[in-house]
Amino acid sequence: MNGLALAGFWALAVWGLFSRRQLLLWLFFAMLPFGMFAVIPTQVTGGLSILAAPVAGALFVLRQFLLRRHGIADLLTLALRGPGILLTLFWTVALLVTLFVPRLLAGQVAVVPMAEAFLGIALLRPTLQNVSQIGYLTLSVLLVFAFARFFRIPRHQGLLLRGLTVSAVVTIITGALSYLSTTIPLDPVLDPFKTAGYALLDKASIGDGVPRITGLMPEASAYGGLALSLLACLYFLRGIIDDRAQSLRLNALIIALAVLVVASTSSAGYVGLGVLALLIGLDWFTRAFRINRPRFSQSGVREDFFLALAIIGFAAAAVMITPGVFEPVMERLDEVVFSKTQTGSYVERTAWTTRSLQAGLDSYLIGVGLGSTRASNFAVVLFASTGLAGFLLYFGFVARLLLSPAPRTAPQLQGLSSALKWSFFPAFAVSLLIGTTPDFGAFEALRFGALLALAEAGRRAALTDPARQAAPPTATLRGG
16 A cells, blocks of 8 residues: 555655646645655665655755756746845755754854754754754745745636635545544555654544544644644635535635644634634634725635634533533643643653754854754744844844735735735744754745745736836935
């Protein structure tokens, strides 16, 4: 079965590489939930797990920049102009730090090695993880530029929502199969996609033996984080849909993803849901008072408001009729969130983060290199790995994207840009709780690439705006 799964993946990948259809894009979206599927046997790679989604992404990069006319010129343009130059500088700093600092400061800085089976503290030294993490981050950066090149074409922009829908459907199916596998023998179906060489926590449970839903991701927190990211994106993308039937299908996916995030019992996922709820409330408020208009009309906020009132009303009625109905839910919430600080996992992850932060400081704010240390906080491991310069360049790039205007003359593009920006924050909150490496990953590369393309469209629209062109020149003040 595993050989058949590998053969099927590579057949689609090679076909997509040379086909005129967007098969690689659909393969990328479909493989996002397959976080345990190594498509090159680990015996060949020396234990390194090369997963399906990054491979599909790498082939997508190859197709965009090497198999298309002017591909290299487009890559250089994107990498050296606008927000892209900040990302290029970030990658350059990360590369230089990783190549030189583990050797220059070897034996002088204490870190939490990524390679060790026992996650203790060791002295800094060059490792194979430095090389692998350079590869992962380089791929993520190239994916940003590849998606930016792809989504700058107007007919491709509508594929983003369809692709995220494909990812959501696959995520829901794999999550449901993961849950059913606890009572039905589905291992022959799922095991061919569990070929990664690292520790897999797909059979974990909590407290009273309740299984944690992991889908085909290595652990519940990874599955919950992916489901939350898709949930946030699809919720805010509802605003660009006019077709009611499509909107109903999207609502069904959103509800299913929300249920699966809760069922994953990921404490980070629960925090992300809380952040999403706050953003939804803020979105309602800003649209109600016309502060922000990510949707085509203001009727959307009324529909959301009445839906929320209905949900609250049903919940209140259930509490009054059966006061003890939510006690198991509250006990579970207390166990995985409010009592989290009493668990060994929390203590261990906090120790990683503390040690990595100190490693960044001990390296004279230069950083210890990609793959040299791990943490349980994306911002901390980014600072520890790439230093203060890399930290500022990365978040400067993100800030530029989040603050960049979308084309004012295209309401649908405004809605798409706004949805990608609003949905960034729940996923970012999760990364501050479970992020172990400075690689922002394929999903964020997709978001950043789409936003970069929309920012470029906004810049071009501003330059060709008739009102701007007709404006009188600004007077120059001269000193007396």
